Amino acid sequence: MIAADYLKRIAAWSRELNERELEIARAGIVEKSYRADEFIFMRGDRFDYWTGVVTGLARMGIVSRGGKATSFAGLTSGAWFGEGSVLKKEPRRYDVVALRDTRLAMMDRNTFFWLFENSVGFNRFLVGQLNERLGQFIGLLEYGRTLDATARLARSIASLFNPILYPDLTMHLEITQEEIGALSGISRQNANQCLKRLEKQGLLRLEYGGVTIVDLERLRHYGE
DNA sequence: ACATTAAATTCGA
DNA sequence: TCGAATTTAATGT
Structure with missing residues (x-):
């Protein structure tokens, strides 16, 4: 036990x-x-x-x-x-x-x-x-159609920081770009491009083998 | 797909 | 047990 x-x-x-x-x-x-x-x-x-x-x-x-x-x-x-x-x-x-x-x-x-x-x-x-979870699924409704790859990736990451579903407090996530791609439904290479775009806009920081979220709110509403 | 760079592992002292 | 050398994994283009 x-x-x-x-x-x-x-x-x-x-x-x-x-x-x-x-x-x-x-x-x-x-x-x-x-x-x-x-x-x-x-x-x-x-x-x-x-x-x-x-x-x-x-x-x-x-x-x-x-x-x-x-x-x-x-x-x-x-x-x-x-x-x-x-x-x-x-x-x-x-x-x-x-x-x-x-x-x-x-x-x-x-x-x-x-x-x-x-x-x-x-x-x-x-x-x-x-x-x-209901809120998350409602958010998914527009997800596939309306949003481009960068926005979808932004939301995939943001959804990992839901404090109720994932009570972890730290803004750092140990996840490879390949894994982010798999979660967002895009290729690793494309994920890399999207991540760099988000980094340039100051929403997150890229590290080797992980990312740190800088602005969760903007990430969550990216592309609206 | 390939080149670069970070990290993990191995090996010799 | 330390650090250099090698291998493996992740990233950037």
Whole structure:
């Protein structure tokens, strides 16, 4: 079983729980590792786990028969996802792929429902999370059509800094340009061009193997 | 696709 | 255990 202080470190919601709830949560979570490019879930799967990213990076999206990927969201450490499929007891409607070696924490369905029915703190967190995700998906509606590559990339990055979905406070992100490209649905070379444009405009700073966000608000509304 | 540069790893003392 | 040398990974054009 995972340690209580460890759980508090990897899951923001666990800090809202009382002692008893925390014990139940700990007992219902297992960890699992995935290699880069490995599928974590496939559309249609029926594994009912509520899942958190401990370390690594994954992409939530769908891949069409042609093999081209549309991504809904990037998942960095601290992100928890899959509550929709667990709550509605439905097959998953999207794929999740690890973009690099990734460690996940997975909570089984029974534990999830116990917390759902018994813990006020847990529900408070869930409502906030669902609301944020709704906002993110609404933002996606204009995403594909209206926005050019630079704007799409800007928003992909900005969405990784949603403080509710990704409680990490630091404005620095360890992510390669290739990974940013994979998240935004553009080539690495194009991603490089877009990133440099954003850097020139003072929205972010490029470093080797990572970026630092300078102006999150402008990044979030880029191209409006 | 290729050239450059940063980082990680290996190796010898 | 330190640092130089080599290999691997990321970036820029």
